[in-house]
Amino acid sequence: MANDDMIMLKDVRVSFPHLFTPPTINGEEGSCGAVLMLEPKRHSGDIGAIEDGIAELERAKFKGRKLPSDKKCLREGVDKGRPEYDGYMVVSANCRDTPIVIGTDGRSVVKDEKESKIYAGCYVNAKIRLWAQDNQYGKRANAELVAIQFCRDGEPLDGTYVSVDDAIDGFDDATDGFDGRAAANDDDDDFMAA
Secondary structure, eight states: OOTTOOEEEEEEEEEEEEOSSOOEETTEEOOEEEEEEEOTTTTHHHHHHHHHHHHHHHHHHSTTOOOOGGGBSEEEGGGGTOGGGTTSEEEEEEESSOOEEEOTTSSOEEOOGGGOOOOTTSEEEEEEEEEEEEETTEEEEEEEEEEEEEEEOOOOSSSOOOOHHHHHTTOOOTTTTOOSSOOOOHHHHHHHHO
C-alpha cells in the first residue's frame, strides 16, 4: 500500500475522541486519535477497503504472514470488551501529533477544542491512513487518524455531553420586565445597616 493512500469514512460513530490533547492513560501520556465505529451493513464498502489495505500491508511488509486479529486496527466490536461496540466493527486510529479537525463547512480547520462539535457518540467523517508497525513493540497493522469532521449528533456514549439546544431548553428571557435595578430586600437592608 502506498504511503499516501488514505481511506475516507463517512458518517461513522466516534468514541474516545482525543483530538487536541493526548490523554493520560495509567499515568502515561497516550496518543491523540479516536475509535471509529462502523455499522457492518451500511459501511461494508469501507470495511472491505480497510481489510484490503491490511491484507496489502501483510503482503508487502510481513511477507504474506497473516496478523492475528488483536494486532489489526480493525476489529469486531465485541472483541474490544465494551458493550457500546457490540454490533459494530471498530477502527482504532491514533496519530503522532494531532489530527486535522475540519469545520462543518468542509474548508475551515478547527484549532481550539472549545470550538469543536465532536464528542463521544456523535457521527463524524474521518480520513485514515493504514501503516505497518514492525519494531520492538511487535508487528501490527495500525491506522493513523489524518483528519476528522463533525457530521451529526448521536446518543452520547459517556453521558457528559449536552447539546446547546438541550442546555437552552427551559430558560426564558431574563430581561423581560427587568428594568436594570437590583430588587431591594428589606432583610438585606437591615443587615447592611447593623
